[in-house]
Amino acid sequence: MGFLEPLQIFLMSIVGLIANPVNILILFGSVIMGIIFGATPGLTATLGVALLTTLTYGMDVSTAMVALMGIYVGGVYGGSYTAVLVNIPGTAASAATALDGYPLARKGQAGRALGLTTTASAIGTVIGMVFVVLLSPVISALALEFTSFEFFLLALFGIVISGTLTSQDLVYKGWIAGLIGLFLATIGRDSLQFFPRYTFGMSELEGGLDLVPVLIGAFGIPQIMQTIRDNFKISETSEFKKILPEWKTIGKNIPAILRSSLIGVGIGAVPGIGEDIAGWVSYGTAKKASKHPEEFGKGAVEAVISTETANNSCIGGAMIPLLNLGIPGSPPAAMLLGAFMLHGIQPGPMLNIDRPTFVLEITAILLLASIAMWVSGIFLSKQVVKVLKVPTSLFMPIISVLCIIGSYALGMRVFNLYLMLPIGIIAYFLTEMKYPIAPLIIGVILGDMADQNLRRALMVSQGSFMPVLQRPVSLVLVLVILILIAGQIPAFQKLQAGVKAGVLSLFKKKQGSADNA
Amino acid sequence: MKKLLTLVVCLAVMSGALFAEGQAEYPERDITNVLVWGAGGGTDTCNRVVMAEMAKELGVNINVVNKPGGVAGSVGMSDAFAKASDGYTICGLSESCVTSAVMGGFPERMNVWDFFIIGGSPDIVSVTPDAPFDTIKDLIEAAKANPGSIRAGAGGAGSIHHLNLLALQDGTGAKFNFIPYDGSAPSQNAAMTGEITVVVTSVAEQAQLIRGGKLKPLGVLVEDNFDLDGKAIPSALQAYTDLRNFLPISQAIGFAIKKDADEVIKSKLRNAFTVAMNSQAVLDFGKENFYILSGKYGEEAGKVFDSLESNFAWTLDALGAAKVSPASLGIPKM
Numbered sequence: 130m131g132f133l134e135p136l137q138i139f140l141m142s143i144v145g146l147i148a149n150p151v152n153i154l155i156l157f158g159s160v161i162m163g164i165i166f167g168a169t170p171g172l173t174a175t176l177g178v179a180l181l182t183t184l185t186y187g188m189d190v191s192t193a194m195v196a197l198m199g200i201y202v203g204g205v206y207g208g209s210y211t212a213v214l215v216n217i218p219g220t221a222a223s224a225a226t227a228l229d230g231y232p233l234a235r236k237g238q239a240g241r242a243l244g245l246t247t248t249a250s251a252i253g254t255v256i257g258m259v260f261v262v263l264l265s266p267v268i269s270a271l272a273l274e275f276t277s278f279e280f281f282l283l284a285l286f287g288i289v290i291s292g293t294l295t296s297q298d299l300v301y302k303g304w305i306a307g308l309i310g311l312f313l314a315t316i317g318r319d320s321l322q323f324f325p326r327y328t329f330g331m332s333e334l335e336g337g338l339d340l341v342p343v344l345i346g347a348f349g350i351p352q353i354m355q356t357i358r359d360n361f362k363i364s365e366t367s368e369f370k371k372i373l374p375e376w377k378t379i380g381k382n383i384p385a386i387l388r389s390s391l392i393g394v395g396i397g398a399v400p401g402i403g404e405d406i407a408g409w410v411s412y413g414t415a416k417k418a419s420k421h422p423e424e425f426g427k428g429a430v431e432a433v434i435s436t437e438t439a440n441n442s443c444i445g446g447a448m449i450p451l452l453n454l455g456i457p458g459s460p461p462a463a464m465l466l467g468a469f470m471l472h473g474i475q476p477g478p479m480l481n482i483d484r485p486t487f488v489l490e491i492t493a494i495l496l497l498a499s500i501a502m503w504v505s506g507i508f509l510s511k512q513v514v515k516v517l518k519v520p521t522s523l524f525m526p527i528i529s530v531l532c533i534i535g536s537y538a539l540g541m542r543v544f545n546l547y548l549m550l551p552i553g554i555i556a557y558f559l560t561e562m563k564y565p566i567a568p569l570i571i572g573v574i575l576g577d578m579a580d581q582n583l584r585r586a587l588m589v590s591q592g593s594f595m596p597v598l599q600r601p602v603s604l605v606l607v608l609v610i611l612i613l614i615a616g617q618i619p620a621f622q623k624l625q626a627g628v629k630a631g632v633l634s635l636f637k638k639k640q641g642s643a644d645n646a
Numbered sequence: 647m648k649k650l651l652t653l654v655v656c657l658a659v660m661s662g663a664l665f666a667e668g669q670a671e672y673p674e675r676d677i678t679n680v681l682v683w684g685a686g687g688g689t690d691t692c693n694r695v696v697m698a699e700m701a702k703e704l705g706v707n708i709n710v711v712n713k714p715g716g717v718a719g720s721v722g723m724s725d726a727f728a729k730a731s732d733g734y735t736i737c738g739l740s741e742s743c744v745t746s747a748v749m750g751g752f753p754e755r756m757n758v759w760d761f762f763i764i765g766g767s768p769d770i771v772s773v774t775p776d777a778p779f780d781t782i783k784d785l786i787e788a789a790k791a792n793p794g795s796i797r798a799g800a801g802g803a804g805s806i807h808h809l810n811l812l813a814l815q816d817g818t819g820a821k822f823n824f825i826p827y828d829g830s831a832p833s834q835n836a837a838m839t840g841e842i843t844v845v846v847t848s849v850a851e852q853a854q855l856i857r858g859g860k861l862k863p864l865g866v867l868v869e870d871n872f873d874l875d876g877k878a879i880p881s882a883l884q885a886y887t888d889l890r891n892f893l894p895i896s897q898a899i900g901f902a903i904k905k906d907a908d909e910v911i912k913s914k915l916r917n918a919f920t921v922a923m924n925s926q927a928v929l930d931f932g933k934e935n936f937y938i939l940s941g942k943y944g945e946e947a948g949k950v951f952d953s954l955e956s957n958f959a960w961t962l963d964a965l966g967a968a969k970v971s972p973a974s975l976g977i978p979k980m
Binding site: 276277 | 684688690691715716717750797802803804823825826827828831836838839840841842854962965966967
């Protein structure tokens with residue numbers, strides 16, 4: 130196939146889709162539903178895709194895909210609303226957005242922040258889409274380098290980097306929070322040998338802790354308690370008329386956008402980790418690359434743009450292994466896999482032969498979904514920002530109710546409510562002691578992956594740790610983790626500074642001699 | 647306006663009363679299928695296709711409601727079991743639900759249900775394309791020569807694929823290094839990365855990878871050869887006849903109604919089920935998805951589930967994974 134033919138199919142798919150008004154209606158409907166799901170703490174993009182899957186059963190394939198991709202894109206983006214406005218990430222994907230989005234809102238720039246997240250998300254989705262077409266074969270090949278050792282190291286890396294990046298004062302506190310998360314993840318029967326761990330004979334604990342009530346408890350409850358304690362008005366928003374994004378700001382941040390998209394696509398393509406990690410890693414890299422890293426955490430525009438671009442471009446990334454190998458790259462993509470099967474589509478190496486146009490159709494739908502998301506985002510955020518004018522005494526009880534509903538809704542288990550509250554109270558005291566909460570959550574999310582894969586890897590190697598150093602990808606991961614940890618040791622920091630100075634002086638000398646010549 | 651509203655309400659109440667009057671024949675209203683697994687999985691897809699055909703026959707809708715969670719589908723099973731035995735609630739389930747009792751999720755043995763088995767995809771032994779084995783004999787002999795040296799994946803510990811792998815070992819005397827994964831897809835993925843050499847999952851799950859040349863099929867674990875795209879995959883049971891003592895252990899996707907339901911209701915469902923199983927839609931579905939269709943119900947289906955229950959329960963007990971001992975539940979060792 131040449132270049133023109135795919136382009137033609139792509140354009141034909143778009144025309145075919147928008148020619149049917151029902152598709153447009155479903156597209157906007159599902160995107161807006163996604164945004165609401167994403168914005169509501171406890172309702173996630175994953176849950177949205179899962180719930181919608183059953184409703185699409187009677188639809189034809191392309192309409193069903195429009196609905197599902199719409200709610201996925203909307204859901205990942207929608208989390209930024211609550212992250213920016215109330216500092217409770219609506220989904221884990223937007224946890225990193227809250228770090229700088231919320232300070233921006235407190236400065237009275239909520240409209241600006243949301244305008245930027247909307248545009249960044251749309252651009253991220255589109256770039257992700259481009260990569261689905263361009264990099265499908267390449268990234269899938271790289272993803273196959275990941276065996277159990279790499280998955281373990283990747284999970285560990287996720288926890289360490291999130292601990293390093295989110296601590297307010299001491300990095301150790303972030304790591305401690307991460308370890309607490311790891312501990313919480315071990316509760317329940319282990320999935321390799323069914324051994325019950327820390328269940329104390331309670332049957333509710335056998336299946337482990339559900340992520341959603343932990344997430345809501347750890348993020349939601351401390352926020353509610355603090356707000357009520359301080360009798361704090363969430364934000365004084367100055368009147369603003371337009372939420373249209375500042376194209377100038379976007380233009381200035383093009384390097385950040387490109388970098389974040391690449392991170393998002395790459396992380397999306399790695400099975401098992403999704404939008405949340407993409408957001409964190411992108412945040413970290415943006416902070417490292419920034420000329421003003423001290424502004425991060427205090428409302429840096431760059432940070433908000435980076436995280437939102439990354440988590441949305443992650444969608445495209447997650448689609449790459451899903452379409453090419455039938456391996457979902459993120460949790461919502463795992464739900465999509467189920468939906469594909471329901472509609473008789475077998476993703477995998479044969480997809481290109483069974484349905485040669487399917488990948489291009491999906492990319493066309495992704496493009497339409499990002500446009501729909503941008504339009505409804507710009508339109509909806511005007512309404513959503515009004516939330517800030519609701520008095521705390523009214524708003525916080527509503528959030529509390531949403532937290533409770535969110536914890537209960539997923540599994541309809543009352544036990545999850547008993548779980549949410551104590552975790553929330555512990556998280557409140559941790560927050561008071563300036564322990565970051567995000568690594569704790571990352572620990573819970575990735576803990577199972579780390580635990581299972583380490584033990585599985587040792588089963589495969591029959592107890593030897595040597596493969597860690599022999600496999601290229603795992604060696605790189607080990608080095609990165611070691612550097613991250615060593616970076617906190619004073620002696621190493623001095624060494625690092627020394628080396629840097631040495632290299633710089635060498636460089637200057639060379640330059641000097643070049644000038645002389 | 648108010649008058650109109652009152653009128654509408656009155657009419658609605660009256661018609662409701664009218665319909666409630668007179669013992670109409672089953673089914674007179676929609677049936678709910680409480681499905682114990684999530685939407686989009688094999689059990690879900692199968693049930694939806696068959697329910698659609700049965701609905702045509704019964705003349706009412708059958709709504710499939712997914713209630714996943716608990717251990718081995720215990721949430722959905724308990725939910726369906728708590729409903730009246732009036733035939734308006736059935737329970738969509740699969741073979742792995744039989745472990746629910748020993749895992750402490752469901753207080754009853756499986757014989758409280760009356761089963762309808764749609765079918766399942768047979769298990770298949772495949773290896774990575776670069777592995778030096780071309781037949782099931784090559785593989786088994788190599789595994790016998792160096793016990794525990796060949797890494798094999800087969801879904802999670804205690805899954806149906808794991809039971810098939812254990813049976814393969816027992817019936818041939820070979821010994822593999824079993825690596826457990828979260829499910830079939832992750833273990834197949836591990837074969838792609840080269841972490842494991844042998845993978846035992848169902849034909850339906852492997853079909854794409856076999857067609858794409860990413861897995862080399864060696865043998866199916868059922869009595870007959872299996873036709874995949876016109877190419878026959880030999881039966882391992884024919885190469886190693888001792889395997890017949892342990893196999894086949896087949897997937898059994900289907901649904902169930904409480905055993906104490908009225909015989910009239912059961913026979914209505916059985917008729918509709920038989921018609922559905924012979925419909926073109928279900929036959930096509932089975933062929934496209936590599937299922938061996940069963941269509942068993944009543945006593946015959948009960949026997950299938952009894953043997954599955956015994957096999958699963960005692961295997962889990964041997965693995966140390968059973969929370970409730972199979973003996974205390976009265977599950978015989980078969």
